[in-house]
Amino acid sequence: MAEIHEKVDVCVIGAGHAGCEAALACARLGLETVIFTVSVDSIALMPCNPNIGGSSKGHLVRELDALGGEMGKNIDKTFIQSKMLNISKGPAVHSLRAQADKADYSREMRKVLENQDHLTIKQAEVCDLLWQDLCGEIDRTESKDPSQRDKKIIGVKTFTGTVYECKAVILCTGTYLRARCLCGESITYTGPNGLQAANYLTDSLKKMGIELRRFKTGTPARMDGRTIDYSKMEEQFGDERIVPFSFSTDPDSVQKEQVSCWLTYTNEETHSVIRANLDRSPIYAGIIEGTGPRYCPSIEDKVVRFAEKERHQVFLEPEGLHTNEMYVGGMSSSLPEDVQLAMYRTVPGLEHCKIVKNAYAIEYDCINARQLYPTLEFKTVxxxxxxxxxxxxxxxxxxxSQGLIAGINAAMWILGKKQLVLDRSESYIGVLIDDLVTKDNREPYRMMTSRAEYRLLLRQDNADLRLRKKGYEVGLICQKQYEELLEKEKLIHDEVKRLKDTFVGANQEIQSFLASVESSPLKTAVSLAELICRPELSYTSIAPIDPDRKPLPEQVIEQVEIEIKYEGYILRQQRQVEQFKKMEKKKIPENIDYDDIRSLRIEARQKLKLFRPVSIGQASRISGVSPADISVLLVYLEHYLRDKKETVDEK
Amino acid sequence: MFVKNTIAAIATGLTDSGIGIIRISGPDAVNVGDRLFRTPSGRSVLKTAESHMMLYGTVVDEEGTVVDEVMAVVMRAPRSFTGEDTVEIQCHGGVLVMRKILQVSLRCGARLAEPGEFTKRAFLNGKIDLARAEAVMDVIQSQNEYALSASVKQLRGKLSEVIKKLREEILYEIAFIEAALDDPEHISLEGYRERLYEKINDLLNRTESLLKTAGKGKIVREGITTVILGKPNVGKSSLLNLLVGEEKAIVTDIPGTTRDVLEEYIDLHGIGFHVIDTAGIRDTEDKVEKIGVMKAGEYAKEADLIIYVTDSSVELDENDRKILSFIEKKHAIVLLNKSDLGTKVSEEEFRNFLRDVLPERKDIPIIRTSFTEEQGLEAFEETVREMFFQGEISGNNEILITNMRHREALQNAFESLCLVKKSIEDGMEEDFYSIDLMGAYTEFGKIIGEEVGDDVVEEIFSKFCMGK
Incomplete structure (x- = not known):
C-alpha cells in the first residue's frame, strides 16, 4: 500500500473548543498545523448547553481573549442573549454568560479556521501516535519497561494509513475516546450527538505508558419548541446593555434584539416518576462505570441526593434562531426514553412536549492530568x-482555555522560546491548570469561583490588564492592541493618582453637595478618592464637586472606581500573592531523587514521586505533603544547589 | 489573613535560668522590637540603633505597662544567626516573664516560629554549613511530629469538639455564599446579610469566650501535669474545686464519689497547671471504681507533680502505703487535710511513715490543710511556686509552644471574624464575606491540626443542589 507521508510542525487531534484554540494559536504563531476531526461539520460543536460563560467560566473566556484566543470573538458574533451574572455582588464575581446560536457558533468558528494561514483541516481519525525513545538523552527513569521510558513524539498515523510527521501533537479528544452513550437500557458506541467515536487511539496511548481512566457526563433532552406552552413559564430576559466578551469587540456593535429563555419547575409528580423508575437508570443499575460530575447532576441524582427539595428549577433555552429545538437545562438524565417522556411531561408547560433528541449520559476515556506539566506537556513524552x-x-x-495554553506551549517549545505558565495569582486559567495537574481530581473538573483564592484580583473586568501583555509577548496580540493596553493602564494610573491627590475642604459648597446625596458632612479636608470610598458615593456621583475631571472611557472609569473602592481588600490579597509567588519561584530540578531525602515522611515521598511538582509552591498544594515536608524539601534543595555549584566551581 | 514573615520565639530553654532570650527575626523584626522596647527615658530607639550594640531598657506591653527590665540588641542582616534582621531581648530568666515578652512581640506583628524555623532560615540564608543540613531536616520533621502529637493529645475531648463545631458552622456559611455565587439562578442571597450578621456575632461571642479561658490556662495547656492522689473521701475533689474556683467535682461525704477522672486547667500565679483529680484508691470490689483506680495509677506515671491528700483525722493504713508507692520517683507534696476535725496523724508521724515507705524521699513537703475552712492553701500555693521557680518541676517545652500556637490561631480567627463583621457593616457585597470567613476557618483548623484542602467544594456539593 502506498502511504502518503506529510510533514508538518503540529498535529492537533480533535476540533472541539480545545482543538480550535490550540490549532489557531499554533498556526497564528507561524507553525504548519493540521487539525484532525472525525467530522468537519462538527467543528466547535456545542453538544450540551447552548451558552458560553457563566460564573467563573465567563472569567475564563475573558482571559482567553486577553491572551489572543478566539472563543470570546466567536460568541460575540453568534450570541442571541447576553447577561452579566451576579451584578448585585462584588465586581470580582460579576460574570458574563451568553446564549449562543449553536449552528452559527460552529459555522463561524469553522470559517475562522478555514481562513487561517498555515492551518489545514483534515477529516480523519488518528489511530496511532508515533514516537522515539529518548535513551541516553534525558531519560531519568532508566526503566527497563519501554512504556516507562522517556520519549519524544515524531508523528501521527490516521485510520487510512497516512503518516503526518510532526514536532508536536496536541490531544484534544474531548469525549470521543472509546465513547459510549447511555439512554436507559439502550447503549450506543458513539460520541456526542451520534457522532463517530474514536476507538483506536487509547491503545496507542497505553503503549506509551500513559494511564487512562473513564469519566462520564450527561446532557438533557431537546424539545420541539412548538410543543411547549410558554404561558406556564417565567420569561427570562437578557441584559438591556450588552457587554461583549472580547476586549476587541466594539460594545456598540453587539447591541441587538435578544431572544428569551424560560423558567419552570419540577414537582412531586416528576419526582415520583423518577423514583418509580430508578432501577432502570444505568447509573443506579451499576451499568455506568465512569465517574460523573457532582456540579451538573442528572435529575435522578438531584431527586435522590436532595430528597427534601420539593422542586428543582428547569430552564428552557433556545438552541438557535433557525431551529425549534429547546434545551431543557436542569434535567439531564440517562433514564430510558419512555421514562424521560413521562418525566418531562409532568413539568408545567411541557405537558404535551415532543422530544427531538433524548437525554443521554456519555462515558469516555481521559487521563489523570497529574501526568502533565503545567505547560500541559506530558512529563514522559x-x-x-x-x-x-x-x-x-x-x-x-x-x-x-487549556487548548490555547497547550497550543501556545507547543509552539513556544518548537520555536525554542519561553513557555507560558500562568499561576494562581494571575488568572483563573492558572487556577484551572494548576488544580488539574496538582490535585487528585475524581470527577470532571469545573471551574468555580471558590477555587480562586485571589479572586479579588482576578476579575473579568481586568483580564486585559492582567494578561494582554503576556499574549503580546507570546505573539498572539498585535502591536496596536498592546499599545492600546498601555494607554489604558496609563489613564487608570493617572486618574487614580489625581483623585488621591485632589483634596476638597469642608466648605459650604461641598457640605451642601454631600447633604444633597445624603452623605455625612466633612469634618476636615479629604481627598476625592476618600469620598468615592463611601458606600453611598461613586466616581460618577461626585462629578459636581470634581470640575477638573477629563472625559474618560467607560472601562477606565470602571477600573478607577474598583481600585479606589476596594483598595483595602485588594492590597491584602496582593500581599498574600507576594508570599505565594516566592514559593512558586523556587523550582524543583527535574531529576531530583526523593528517595534521597531521608527526613521526608513516606506518604509525602510517594506523593512527590507521583506528581513530580515543578516548584515548591506546587509541591505544597499536593494533598499529603505537610508544611514540615516542605521545609525539609527547601533545606534539601538548598543543600543540593550548593553542592552542584561547588562541583561546577571545581571544574 | 495578613501574611506575617517575622518570627519570634524563646531562644533559651523553657526552664528558669539566670537569663532568658527572646529572638525576633525577619524583615519586620526591628519594627516589632521597636514597638515593645523603651529606653529608661521612655523612648523608642531600636529603629535607629546601631547594629550589635546592647541597649538597656524595658519591655512594655500595649498599655505601656512595664513587663521586665531587659537588654536589647539589634543585629541587622546579614550579620545575625538567621542572616535576617534580628532583635534579641535578654530578660530575667523566669518562664513567666519570657512568655509574657514573647506574647507582646506576637501582638506587635511577629508570629510564633515553627519548630526549627530559625535554624531553617539560617541555613537557607547560608549561615550554617552544609554538614548541618541533614540535621536541620531531621529536627524540623521530628519537632513537627512531636508538636502535632502533643497538640492532638491535649485536644482530645471538649475543646476540640467546640472548635470542630465552630468550623462546621463557618464552612456551611462559606459554602452557602460560594454556591450562590457559582449558581446565582438557583441559590439566592436575599436576606442573607442580616442572617449572617447574627451568626457572626454568635461566632464572635463563642470565640471570645474561648480566648478568655485561654488567658486563664484552660486552652493554653502548657506546663505541669499535676495528679491528685489519695484514699476515698479525703478531700481530693474539694481541693480541685478550690483551685478551679467552681464546683466541678461532685463533693459528698460518701467515699468513692469521684469514680472517674476529672481534669482541669488552672493558672496559679501565672503558672499553668493541668490538674487531674483521680478516684480514691483503696482495695475495692466495685468494678467501676476499680477502673478509676487503675487510671489513677496510670496518670500518676505521667505526672510532673503529685499532690497526695490524706485525712489527718483518721489513722494511716495499708492503702496509704500502697498509694505512696506511686510517688516514688515523682515530685510531690503531701497535704494533711481535715485539720479542723482533730489530729490523729501529726506531721512528725507522717514523716516517719513516709521514711518507712520511701526511705529515699526526705524532701517531700508536708502541709496541714483544711479545705472546708480553706486553711493552709496559701502555704500550699507558695510551696508549689517555689518548686516551680527553683526548677524542680517543669512542664514540657514543646507543649508550651503548641499551646501558644493555639492561642495565636484563636486570636487570628477572632480577628478574621471581626473583619467579616466589618465588611457587613460597611455594606460590602457578599463575596467579600467568604474571604475572611475562610481565614477564620483556616485558623481554627490549625488548632485541631486540620488543613483546608477541598473542604469548601466538598461542602458545596454535599449541601447544595447545583444547577445545569
Missing part, C-alpha cells in the same frame, strides 16, 4: 501536549 475534557475537565470554556 516530549512534544506531546493535551487539553480539554481529555485532561479530566468539563465545559467549553475550560476546554478552550
Amino acid at each position: 516530549k512534544g506531546l501536549f493535551s487539553a480539554g475534557q481529555f485532561n479530566g475537565s468539563s465545559g467549553y470554556e475550560e476546554a478552550a
Whole structure:
C-alpha cells in the first residue's frame, strides 16, 4: 500500500473548543498545523448547553481573549442573549454568560479556521501516535519497561494509513475516546450527538505508558419548541446593555434584539416518576462505570441526593434562531426514553412536549492530568501536549482555555522560546491548570469561583490588564492592541493618582453637595478618592464637586472606581500573592531523587514521586505533603544547589 | 489573613535560668522590637540603633505597662544567626516573664516560629554549613511530629469538639455564599446579610469566650501535669474545686464519689497547671471504681507533680502505703487535710511513715490543710511556686509552644471574624464575606491540626443542589 507521508510542525487531534484554540494559536504563531476531526461539520460543536460563560467560566473566556484566543470573538458574533451574572455582588464575581446560536457558533468558528494561514483541516481519525525513545538523552527513569521510558513524539498515523510527521501533537479528544452513550437500557458506541467515536487511539496511548481512566457526563433532552406552552413559564430576559466578551469587540456593535429563555419547575409528580423508575437508570443499575460530575447532576441524582427539595428549577433555552429545538437545562438524565417522556411531561408547560433528541449520559476515556506539566506537556513524552475534557475537565470554556495554553506551549517549545505558565495569582486559567495537574481530581473538573483564592484580583473586568501583555509577548496580540493596553493602564494610573491627590475642604459648597446625596458632612479636608470610598458615593456621583475631571472611557472609569473602592481588600490579597509567588519561584530540578531525602515522611515521598511538582509552591498544594515536608524539601534543595555549584566551581 | 514573615520565639530553654532570650527575626523584626522596647527615658530607639550594640531598657506591653527590665540588641542582616534582621531581648530568666515578652512581640506583628524555623532560615540564608543540613531536616520533621502529637493529645475531648463545631458552622456559611455565587439562578442571597450578621456575632461571642479561658490556662495547656492522689473521701475533689474556683467535682461525704477522672486547667500565679483529680484508691470490689483506680495509677506515671491528700483525722493504713508507692520517683507534696476535725496523724508521724515507705524521699513537703475552712492553701500555693521557680518541676517545652500556637490561631480567627463583621457593616457585597470567613476557618483548623484542602467544594456539593 502506498502511504502518503506529510510533514508538518503540529498535529492537533480533535476540533472541539480545545482543538480550535490550540490549532489557531499554533498556526497564528507561524507553525504548519493540521487539525484532525472525525467530522468537519462538527467543528466547535456545542453538544450540551447552548451558552458560553457563566460564573467563573465567563472569567475564563475573558482571559482567553486577553491572551489572543478566539472563543470570546466567536460568541460575540453568534450570541442571541447576553447577561452579566451576579451584578448585585462584588465586581470580582460579576460574570458574563451568553446564549449562543449553536449552528452559527460552529459555522463561524469553522470559517475562522478555514481562513487561517498555515492551518489545514483534515477529516480523519488518528489511530496511532508515533514516537522515539529518548535513551541516553534525558531519560531519568532508566526503566527497563519501554512504556516507562522517556520519549519524544515524531508523528501521527490516521485510520487510512497516512503518516503526518510532526514536532508536536496536541490531544484534544474531548469525549470521543472509546465513547459510549447511555439512554436507559439502550447503549450506543458513539460520541456526542451520534457522532463517530474514536476507538483506536487509547491503545496507542497505553503503549506509551500513559494511564487512562473513564469519566462520564450527561446532557438533557431537546424539545420541539412548538410543543411547549410558554404561558406556564417565567420569561427570562437578557441584559438591556450588552457587554461583549472580547476586549476587541466594539460594545456598540453587539447591541441587538435578544431572544428569551424560560423558567419552570419540577414537582412531586416528576419526582415520583423518577423514583418509580430508578432501577432502570444505568447509573443506579451499576451499568455506568465512569465517574460523573457532582456540579451538573442528572435529575435522578438531584431527586435522590436532595430528597427534601420539593422542586428543582428547569430552564428552557433556545438552541438557535433557525431551529425549534429547546434545551431543557436542569434535567439531564440517562433514564430510558419512555421514562424521560413521562418525566418531562409532568413539568408545567411541557405537558404535551415532543422530544427531538433524548437525554443521554456519555462515558469516555481521559487521563489523570497529574501526568502533565503545567505547560500541559506530558512529563514522559516530549512534544506531546493535551487539553480539554481529555485532561479530566468539563465545559467549553475550560476546554478552550487549556487548548490555547497547550497550543501556545507547543509552539513556544518548537520555536525554542519561553513557555507560558500562568499561576494562581494571575488568572483563573492558572487556577484551572494548576488544580488539574496538582490535585487528585475524581470527577470532571469545573471551574468555580471558590477555587480562586485571589479572586479579588482576578476579575473579568481586568483580564486585559492582567494578561494582554503576556499574549503580546507570546505573539498572539498585535502591536496596536498592546499599545492600546498601555494607554489604558496609563489613564487608570493617572486618574487614580489625581483623585488621591485632589483634596476638597469642608466648605459650604461641598457640605451642601454631600447633604444633597445624603452623605455625612466633612469634618476636615479629604481627598476625592476618600469620598468615592463611601458606600453611598461613586466616581460618577461626585462629578459636581470634581470640575477638573477629563472625559474618560467607560472601562477606565470602571477600573478607577474598583481600585479606589476596594483598595483595602485588594492590597491584602496582593500581599498574600507576594508570599505565594516566592514559593512558586523556587523550582524543583527535574531529576531530583526523593528517595534521597531521608527526613521526608513516606506518604509525602510517594506523593512527590507521583506528581513530580515543578516548584515548591506546587509541591505544597499536593494533598499529603505537610508544611514540615516542605521545609525539609527547601533545606534539601538548598543543600543540593550548593553542592552542584561547588562541583561546577571545581571544574 | 495578613501574611506575617517575622518570627519570634524563646531562644533559651523553657526552664528558669539566670537569663532568658527572646529572638525576633525577619524583615519586620526591628519594627516589632521597636514597638515593645523603651529606653529608661521612655523612648523608642531600636529603629535607629546601631547594629550589635546592647541597649538597656524595658519591655512594655500595649498599655505601656512595664513587663521586665531587659537588654536589647539589634543585629541587622546579614550579620545575625538567621542572616535576617534580628532583635534579641535578654530578660530575667523566669518562664513567666519570657512568655509574657514573647506574647507582646506576637501582638506587635511577629508570629510564633515553627519548630526549627530559625535554624531553617539560617541555613537557607547560608549561615550554617552544609554538614548541618541533614540535621536541620531531621529536627524540623521530628519537632513537627512531636508538636502535632502533643497538640492532638491535649485536644482530645471538649475543646476540640467546640472548635470542630465552630468550623462546621463557618464552612456551611462559606459554602452557602460560594454556591450562590457559582449558581446565582438557583441559590439566592436575599436576606442573607442580616442572617449572617447574627451568626457572626454568635461566632464572635463563642470565640471570645474561648480566648478568655485561654488567658486563664484552660486552652493554653502548657506546663505541669499535676495528679491528685489519695484514699476515698479525703478531700481530693474539694481541693480541685478550690483551685478551679467552681464546683466541678461532685463533693459528698460518701467515699468513692469521684469514680472517674476529672481534669482541669488552672493558672496559679501565672503558672499553668493541668490538674487531674483521680478516684480514691483503696482495695475495692466495685468494678467501676476499680477502673478509676487503675487510671489513677496510670496518670500518676505521667505526672510532673503529685499532690497526695490524706485525712489527718483518721489513722494511716495499708492503702496509704500502697498509694505512696506511686510517688516514688515523682515530685510531690503531701497535704494533711481535715485539720479542723482533730489530729490523729501529726506531721512528725507522717514523716516517719513516709521514711518507712520511701526511705529515699526526705524532701517531700508536708502541709496541714483544711479545705472546708480553706486553711493552709496559701502555704500550699507558695510551696508549689517555689518548686516551680527553683526548677524542680517543669512542664514540657514543646507543649508550651503548641499551646501558644493555639492561642495565636484563636486570636487570628477572632480577628478574621471581626473583619467579616466589618465588611457587613460597611455594606460590602457578599463575596467579600467568604474571604475572611475562610481565614477564620483556616485558623481554627490549625488548632485541631486540620488543613483546608477541598473542604469548601466538598461542602458545596454535599449541601447544595447545583444547577445545569
